[in-house]
Amino acid sequence: MAELLTAAARGMLALMVVETPRSTGTIRPIDMRAEDRESLLVAWLEDLLFQLETRHVVPVELALEAGDDWLRGSLVEAPCPAPQKAIKSVTFHNLEVNEFAEGLEAQLVFDV
Amino acid sequence: MPNKQDFKRLSPFQWELGREYRSDMRVPVRVFADERILEAALGDKSLEQAVNAATLPGLVGHVVVMPDVHQGYGFPIGGVAASALPDGVISPGAIGYDINCGVRLLGSRIPLEAAAPYLGDLTSALYANCPSGVGEKGSVPLSQGDLEAVSRKGAGWALGHGYAEPQDIERTEERGCIAGANPARLSQRAVARGRPQLGTLGSGNHFIEVDVVDQIFDREAAAAMGLISDHLAVLIHSGSRGFGHQICSEYVKDFQSAARRYKIDLPDRELVCAPLNSPEGEAYLAAMACAANFAFCNRQVLAHHVRRSFDQVLAHHVSDVHLHQVYDITHNMGKIETHQVAGRRMEVCVHRKGATRAFGPGFAGLPLAYLPLGQPVLVPGSMGTASWVLLGTEGSMAQSFGSTCHGAGRMMSRTRAKKSVRGQDLKLELEKRGIAIRAGSMAGLAEEAPLAYKDVDAVVEVVTRAGIAAKVARLRPVGVIKG
Numbered sequence A: 001m002a003e004l005l006t007a008a009a010r011g012m013l014a015l016m017v018v019e020t021p022r023s024t025g026t027i028r029p030i031d032m033r034a035e036d037r038e039s040l041l042v043a044w045l046e047d048l049l050f051q052l053e054t055r056h057v058v059p060v061e062l063a064l065e066a067g068d069d070w071l072r073g074s075l076v077e078a079p080c081p082a083p084q085k086a087i088k089s090v091t092f093h094n095l096e097v098n099e100f101a102e103g104l105e106a107q108l109v110f111d112v
Numbered sequence B: 001m002p003n004k005q006d007f008k009r010l011s012p013f014q015w016e017l018g019r020e021y022r023s024d025m026r027v028p029v030r031v032f033a034d035e036r037i038l039e040a041a042l043g044d045k046s047l048e049q050a051v052n053a054a055t056l057p058g059l060v061g062h063v064v065v066m067p068d069v070h071q072g073y074g075f076p077i078g079g080v081a082a083s084a085l086p087d088g089v090i091s092p093g094a095i096g097y098d099i100n101c102g103v104r105l106l107g108s109r110i111p112l113e114a115a116a117p118y119l120g121d122l123t124s125a126l127y128a129n130c131p132s133g134v135g136e137k138g139s140v141p142l143s144q145g146d147l148e149a150v151s152r153k154g155a156g157w158a159l160g161h162g163y164a165e166p167q168d169i170e171r172t173e174e175r176g177c178i179a180g181a182n183p184a185r186l187s188q189r190a191v192a193r194g195r196p197q198l199g200t201l202g203s204g205n206h207f208i209e210v211d212v213v214d215q216i217f218d219r220e221a222a223a224a225m226g227l228i229s230d231h232l233a234v235l236i237h238s239g240s241r242g243f244g245h246q247i248c249s250e251y252v253k254d255f256q257s258a259a260r261r262y263k264i265d266l267p268d269r270e271l272v273c274a275p276l277n278s279p280e281g282e283a284y285l286a287a288m289a290c291a292a293n294f295a296f297c298n299r300q301v302l303a304h305h306v307r308r309s310f311d312q313v314l315a316h317h318v319s320d321v322h323l324h325q326v327y328d329i330t331h332n333m334g335k336i337e338t339h340q341v342a343g344r345r346m347e348v349c350v351h352r353k354g355a356t357r358a359f360g361p362g363f364a365g366l367p368l369a370y371l372p373l374g375q376p377v378l379v380p381g382s383m384g385t386a387s388w389v390l391l392g393t394e395g396s397m398a399q400s401f402g403s404t405c406h407g408a409g410r411m412m413s414r415t416r417a418k419k420s421v422r423g424q425d426l427k428l429e430l431e432k433r434g435i436a437i438r439a440g441s442m443a444g445l446a447e448e449a450p451l452a453y454k455d456v457d458a459v460v461e462v463v464t465r466a467g468i469a470a471k472v473a474r475l476r477p478v479g480v481i482k483g
Helices: A002-015 A037-055 B035-041 B046-053 B112-129 B144-153 B155-160 B166-170 B188-194 B219-225 B241-261 B279-314 B394-399 B414-420 B423-432 B442-447 B456-465
Strands: A026-033 A057-066 A070-079 A096-100 A103-107 B008-011 B014-017 B029-032 B059-070 B077-084 B102-111 B207-216 B231-238 B323-330 B332-341 B344-353 B376-379 B387-391 B436-439 B470-482
Touching (some): A002 A037, A002 A057, A037 A057, A037 A070, A037 A096, A037 B188, A037 B241, B014 B046, B035 B059, B046 B077, B059 B332, B059 B456, B102 B279, B102 B376, B112 B207, B112 B231, B112 B436, B144 B188, B144 B279, B155 B166, B166 B323, B188 B241, B219 B387, B241 B279, B279 B323, B279 B332, B323 B376, B376 B456, B423 B442
Antiparallel strands (some): A057 A070, B059 B077, B077 B344, B102 B323, B207 B470, B387 B470
16 A cells, blocks of 8 residues: 555656656655545545645655555655646546456546 | 446437436436537537436436536536435535536726727736636735634625625525534634635636627626626626635545445445435535635635726726626535425425536525516636626526526547647737636646637537526627636
């Protein structure tokens, strides 16, 4: 689950065309609980969007541990310029987290 | 997915999908469309989403689908559903992330001929004065106390702070303030996102458009609205920005568990809901009203900046530069209203997502000048095509919970639109047609290309011929500002 959350964060920031910060960042601990893994995925990505919009930071390093309904760890966050593309919300629409032999796969729809 | 054979044609412009189509439907679905529009709607998932919406507990009448329908998140954009009080449900996803996304129309006594040489400067001034685009901050930063006051008072806050004229408030749906707002229901995150964003346009399909009144269909109504042929008008399309998005996101998340608690089975998690009289339902209504009031105030502050821009550029060139408010409407909202359902008057919560309230003549909430006419309805097109001013009718009260369409309706995804046209080419093409464009992003401009939308004239033809709106005037764009 931690790998899925990490990959989803990287994917979302790539879609937003966020420039990779050059400066070093500050550490923010993270501790989240959710109803299920789909809700956890939405909550995690929404948290990153919120930090980007209000503090103008993105994670440059992630050290996460996660289960189906919990997430703990820490992020190193660094300041970045405004993204080129807006993602306004992470939706539950057609949201899926599926298990395969190789691991987990998620489908997400963003409101842009 | 439903197909055309599943629909019964009730009239040339109305089709019904009965409850027998799927066993979990609680009410039928009625679609306002001509044959071509219905066939186009069957090309995406919007009508399947309308069927899913018809499973919401406590719905009455039928789910209404407008001709500008397209697929949304869970609930179709261009959909209307009414749930009965006290224990029918409210669904944040059936109202939309951009709570009280809406449109404002300002009219003028400025002839196009007099303004034409200055339209380039005017659009530049509008672009400079009305912050737009991703993460842009507004000109009116708010303290937490200010934001709470905006949440409670809506456009009235702007009046008290010099951003409005008294007539603006009078000519705004609900006088720019939804009752029942309770800032105590706002999270710190919603407050943090809302505080810097008052008076911002945003990105995506939001815009400010300078139009010219191209054609008048109802002289009496146009005169009451102050719309004059070949004179300028301004459309502002924006909503509650990150504030509304945060509120909707939080309640969609919270309602996931509420739906389970109330044993509500849903075909799509985005449709999560709670009974109107439950603590969760009441909390959402109070928070939704805060976002709605923020949006009314946001469009009001934008209107102030639009007036400032007109003053800056045109004051020395035209005799009367004043822009008067025609009306301001919301097209993403849940409202408690009284309607006649199966011969009985009842209180319902009308969810309108991409649909406009269209109350007919005599509705007590209308300003005096519009009382004998009906409520003005504002239907923006895409930036290269017409926009429309319509009136609500008695027919809309009888057929569609006092609702009508809200726009042209997207028919091509943003990705496909970007593959079909380059933003720079589109800008040049529109400028050749006499439409000045100022946009923050060429990719964003391409996403909103007219080819990505249905023909707004065809949409308006359906709603007027079906009797759920009446034509007043057609507007044609001469200047567009996009985020």
